[in-house]
Amino acid sequence: MSIARARGQVDVSNFGLCFGQNTAVSDISLYVEPGEFVSLIGPSGCGKSTVLNAVAGFLTPTTGQVLVDNEPVRGPSADRGMVFQQYSLFPWKTVRQNVEFGLKMQGMGKSERLATARTLLSVAGLHAFENHYPEQLSGGMKQRVGIIRALATGPRVLLLDEPFGALDAQTRMIMQGLLLDLWEGLKISVLFVTHDIDEAIYLSDRIYVVTAAPGRIKAELTVPLPRPRDSGMSETPEFLTLRSRLHELIREESLRAMGNEVEAGSGRGVGRDLADAIGAARH
């Protein structure tokens, strides 16, 4: 038991991970205060998910350490709930059985489990679907089940790995609003991985920009927008400034990730050259 009963403090210090000769991420240090909403953003394949998986307990750091409430992470546990991009609901369980799963693993009795799951499902607007199978739900509904399944056991930290990446724009906005409501209501720490700049700004207190291969922290930005937030804020000068700053940071990284031939800042030139080459080939 920690002294201050702090719940959901995440500390990653000098975290590095190597697979043989390959360095996936190196020297990553970041933190999440209890109740804070923190995003990791960067080009695809940059190692954002590696950091998340280390906090979840699926990866053991090669260097450095990962602490949650001052305890080193040793394997996955229900303390750290995880939401996956591909929902990862159990297809053979009904919506309610999916939500009950974590509680069942904790040894909670059948009737208590049922009551808890029903409460959560009705909060998420899914009470009418409790006996449906995941296959019968739309993507947005599946991810709502995924989120409340991860929250049902009362974790200290919620880890989300591009949770809305597979959803259409409309559904994604609704899901972002729902996640913010849940986060504000539960005062839970959130570590959120995304490559969507607007999403990161709209949701987060702080944003870490991760570089491409090997993954490193390139920048840390605080989001100055007040809460509660609404979609109208995306027109404010603060939002726009932050967005262009993030664009610049990520664009550099994406270009670097595409290879050495493409010099940072000359991506457009390469596109032109390609267009010329294709044009020439036609004649």
Place this chain on the structure above:
Amino acid sequence: MPDAVIHAGDTAITPETRITVSPERSSARTVFRRFRGLALGLLSIALFVLAWHLLTTYRVSFHVRFLNVPTPASVLSSAIHAGRDPDFAYNLLISCQRIGIGFLAATLLGVPLGLTMGRWPLLRETLLPLVEIVRPIPAIAWVPMSIMLWPSNEESIVFITFLGAFFPILLNTLMGMGQIDPVLVRAARCLGAREASIFREVLLPAVLPQVFTGLAVGMGVAWVSLIAAEMIAGQFGIGYFTWEAYSLVQYPDIVLGMVCIGALGLGSSALIRAIGWLVMPWARLADGRPK
């Protein structure tokens, strides 16, 4: 609401997958299709029996000889006779019992072994080469060895049946284990599941469709193996009955035996399909729905 759903029965259909045919028309079409399928099936069976009747009644012989082949009518009369014969019923019963024991043993051994071999690479690497060497030997080739191994004829026949069913069940389970999305196991571990719960709550249900494929294939091979073993080494059983009919020149009984073996094979695979349908309610959804 983007994820609004339209209800048809108790399944939710998203707007993208909505069907344009009205429910009444689509159900009328289903009934017609089903009726047409049944009628065509019965027609082909009737034509087959008619051809059989003509070929045997006129004792056609053009390289293939129908001279000694019994007519449908003589098979029917021997079936009626056999229906009153307790020995015939006993033959059927003992064959079913051998299948039951051999198949059950193969399931109880094959499924857990497939699960653990799929989960633990060390066990898989140790046992798979052995399995690959023994598997290609047909169960029938085991008959002499089996007679030497087991003290009674009965046990050796059940062993042959077991061998026939065992490998398809084991290998299908093992193959299914390889196809499980590892993210599901990670999701379970994140929710606090330990190894025993992962087996019970994730791996077993995830692999069930392939297990049932293995059971269906295994049941077919079990019958093949049983009939062969009974013909060679049996004293009772429907395979023994069929071979005995040939030895005793009771030709209608040969066909009767064949028909019974076919019916039992059909019935047992229908039973497996029915059990699969009952224990995998989520798998029923995939039928007849656009993916």
